[in-house]
Structures are given as structure tokens and as C-alpha cells.
Amino acid sequence: MRWLQDPILDVQHLTMRFGGLVAINDLSFQAGRGDITALIGPNGAGKTTVFNCITGFYKPTEGMIALRKPDGSHMLLERLPGFSINWKAKVARTFQNIRLFSGMTVLENLLVAQHNSLMIASGFTFLGVLGIGGYRKAESDAIERAKYWLDKIRLTDRADDPAGDLPYGAQRRLEIARAMCTDPLLLCLDEPAAGLNPRESHELNALLLSIRKDHATSILLIEHDMSVVMEISDHVVVLDYGTKISDGSPSEIRSDPRVIAAYLGVADEEVEQVASEIGA
Template identity: 90%
Template sequence: MRWLQDPILDVQHLTMRFGGLVAVNDLSFQAGRGDITALIGPNGAGKTTVFNCITGFYKPSEGMVALRKPDGSHLLLERLPGYDINWKGKVARTFQNIRLFSGMTVLENLLVAQHNPLMIASGFTFLGILGIGGYRKAEKEAIEKAKYWLEKARLMHRADDPAGDLPYGDQRRLEIARAMCTDPLLLCLDEPAAGLNPRESLELNELLLSIRKDNGTSILLIEHDMSVVMQISDHVVVLDYGTKISDGAPVEVRNDPKVIAAYLGVADEEVEKVEAEIGA
């Protein structure tokens, strides 16, 4: 129960309304530091909306999203402007339909991710344009960091190719590498295994596990591929119709009749029946 003792992300009473539609309803959950937390649920359950609230693309109608830094201080993400969630909050994300800078090279994609530190090194452009200050050195370091992630995502040989030219699986890994170049504390992945074949999916698992091990980054992911969810996650939160229906370790969640009902579409009475049978 690490997510209760030392949560990195604490979502409390999150509600998101679009006009009359309640996409997320009073959702509370925690993601543990160093955990891989999976957010699952049937289509339209509101998972991506939760992500968009956490990463600042939507302002939640109600509730709070708190990030606990390693030093114990809290940061309320919903109060930050969208771009500061990455820079100040150290939360990075990927997108369901990949959003790479397709006309820029793989290396450029990774350098854009290091925009803020490089911006400071270039003296907010003023020093950089005159060629004074430590920009040259900072750029070299940024390229080194990019190389580290290229190595890890096994994209080294494609470094100078435009991102739009990469095959689908490579694009997925590049998007993760790009997010990691921002040195996040929490990495949010929106369906990272979508469209991958089983081998690529396995490779992705390895990449995610190594990110956690080597970089100490906590991961929050939305996934439909249960093999990914069950194999790598420490904690699963299940959403249906915008509300949480289950929360716990993968094994517990897998056997939760409510989850089974939500996925298989069982009527409510039957859920109660199933619950009665297993004595819940």
C-alpha cells in the first residue's frame, strides 16, 4: 500500500463537467512514489479526461490534484498554468494519438523537450544571440542527454531522421524519450501500447521498467492492453462512467466482480448476485 503511505500524486474529489456532461465524477486516488500506476476502464470511462486534468489541459470543475515533491512539499497542479505543470511540477506526458514534431529530426524533438534549461543557459536568447555565456556548453550537455535517451529507446541510428518518417513503434518510444528529457518526477502515458505488436509491447514493458529503476520516475499510465497492465503495474485504478469502481493491486482488481461487470457489461443485479456469491 505504498500509494497511501508515500503518494507522489494525490487526486482528491476530482470532478470535470463539460456543459451538462459529467466526464469525471468525484474521483479520488493516489499514485505511489516509484510505482507504476495503471488507470484502466472501458472506452469513454473518462481516463483521458483525468489525464488532461492532471497535466493541465483542462481546468477541473472541482477537486484538487496535488503533487508531493521528494522534499515533502505539495504543489497544487490545477492552479498552475498548463505549461508550468511540466517545468515546475515535473510532470510529463505522452498522447493517445502521438504528437511528435514530425517535421523536425528525432534529435531536435529531444532538444525541444529541454527548452527551459536551455533557454536559461542562452540568457533568454539575449546572450545566445551574441554568442556569449554558456549556451554552447549547455547545448552539448543537452545533446548528451538526448543521446542517453536515444540509446535507451534504441533510436540512435535514426537520430537525424525526421520524426514523421519513423515507424509507429519507434514514434511511441520517441514520444516517451522526449517526455523523459524533461526530467519528470511523474510520467503520464496515455495508452503507450496502443497499436504495438506483441514484441514491441514487450520491449515497451522493459523500457518502462528500466525508466523506473534507473531514473526513479514514477509512472501513471492509461492502458487497454491487460498484458501490459498486469505485468508491470503495481497499482491499478479502475474507472467506469467517470467514477472509481476499484482500486488496488493488480491481482485484487482482476478478481473484483465490479470490474468484471464493467468490462463484460453485466447488469447491476447480477453484480450484486456475483458479489453475494463470493461473499464481498
């Protein structure tokens, strides 16, 4: 129950309404520091809406989303303007339908992600235009950091190609690397394994585990691919119709009848089949 003792993200009574439609209804959960937390649920359960609330694309109707920094201070994400959530609160995200800068090279994508620190180094452009200050040094540091991530996602050879030219799996990896270049405390991944073949999704698991091991980054992910969820996550939160129906370790979740029912309806004879499929 690490997530209760040292949560990095504390979501309390989150509600999101669009007109009359209640997308999320009084949702509370915690994500532990250093954990990989999975948010699962059937289509339309409100998972991406939760992400959009956390990363500032939606302002929640009610509730509180607190990010706890390592020094113990809090930041209330729902009160920050959109771009500050990445820059000040150090929350990065990827998107369900990949959003790379497709007309820019792979390397440029990773440099754009380091915008704010480079901006300071270039004296908010004023010094940079005149060619004074430490911008040159800062840029080569940024390229070094980009190279580290390129190496990690095995795209060094394609660094000078446009991001739009990459195959699908590589685009997914690049999007994760780009988010990591912002040096986040919490990385939110929206269906990172969608569209990947089994080998790629296995590689993805390794990448995510190494991010957790080597960097001070906790991961929150939405995923439908149960092999990814069960294999790497420490904590699973299950949503259905915008409410939390289960919360616990992967082994607890896989044997929870409410989860099985939510995924396949309530026909009893099918529950067993599901249970065997997910390997319970």
C-alpha cells in the first residue's frame, strides 16, 4: 500500500461534467511515488478525461488534484495554467493518437521538449539573438540529453529524419522520450502499447521499467493491453462509467468479480472465461 503512504499524485473527489453528461463522478485515487500505476476500464469509462484533468487540458468541475513534490510540498494541478503543469509541476504526458511534431526532425522534437530551460539559457531570446551568454553550451547539453534518449529508444540512426517518417512503434517510443526530456516527476502515458506488435510491446515494458529504475519518475498509464498492465504495474485503478470500481495490486484486480463483470457484462458463464484469459 505504498501509494497511500507516499503518493506522488493525490486525486480527491474529482468530478467532470460536460453539460448533462457526467464523465467522471467523484473519483479519488492515489498514485505512489516510484510506482507504475495503471488506470484501466472499458471504452468510455472516462480514463482519458482523468488524464486531461491531470494535465490541465480540462478544468475539473469539482475536486482536487495534488502533486506532491519530493520535498513534501504540494501543487494543486487544477489551479495551474495548462503549460505550467509540465514546467512547474513536472507532469509530462503522451497522447492516445500520437502528437509528434511530424515536420520536425526527431532531434528537434527532443529539443522542443527542453524549451523552457533553453529559453532561460538564451536569455529569453534577447541574449541568444546577439550571440552572447551561455546558449551554445546549453544547446549542446540539450543535444547530449537528446542523444541519451535517442540511444535509449534506439533511434539514434534516425535522429535527422522527420518524425512523421518513423514507423508507428518508433513514433510511440519517441513520444515517450520527448515527454521524458522535460524531466518529469510524473509521466502520464495514454495507451502507450496501442497498435504495437507483441515484440514492440515487450520492449515498451522494458523501457518503462528502466525509466522507473533509472530516473526519479513515477508513471501513470492508461492501457487496454492486459499483458502490459499485469506485467509492469504495481498498482491498478479500475474505472467504469466514471466511477472507481476497484483499486489494488494487479493480483487483487484480476480476481475482482466487479472488474470482470465491468469488462464483459455480467453473464456468469463468461466470467470464468475471462478469468482464464487474464490468467487468474
